[in-house]
Amino acid sequence: MAVQVQTAGFDPGQCLNALHQADASVGAVVSFVGYMRDFNDGQAVARMFLEHYPGMTEKALLAIEAQARERWPLLHVHILHRVGDLAPGEPIVFVGVSSAHRQAAFSACDFIMDYLKTRAPLWKKEQGAGGAHWVDGRDSDQQAAARW
């Protein structure tokens, strides 16, 4: 479990259930699923390609998990990010966190997504009717990560 970077699709429900199935000390599970949208900035998006830095992506996600574990008492952490070609409606990313009580899981999941969006070497390229373009980083994501 822990960290996965893969081209294959995945079932978020299965990931969610796995976070507590083998551990009866889990009292809370919080998860986030990011999906590919069929529009962005008012433009229809038909396909998406996710480029990454093989090796560093996994290390960056493991480092983010380690930082979350230093801040909150967590039981299980699962970060799964897809790379390669994606179609609208497909899940891109899953972050699931379990803990004894809910507050640690809520905060850690939020923290992990904020850090993932600003520190993991992944880049989205959208393909639409007007051609392909790289998605720009958002200031709002930087501000969200700076909260922690």
Add this chain to the structure above:
Amino acid sequence: MIRISYFARYREHLGQSGEQLEWQPSLISIETLRQQLLQRGGAWQVLAESNLMCARNQELVSPAEPLADGDEIAFFPPVTGG
């Protein structure tokens, strides 16, 4: 020897995913390396972007980070995963 990788928009703009450079003691930091690459002119001006990100041996660092022979350096635009 220093290995340099370029990703995403930079990779396309530069027309290459990476290269190897002979180690020179004058390369004291990633910023020094960046300035040397900028001197190539043309497409290389993309590395002058203020929000450029860089990694040394697969860890995010600031441009002030020192360089050493054998390092793996990467330059890339702001990340957009998630």
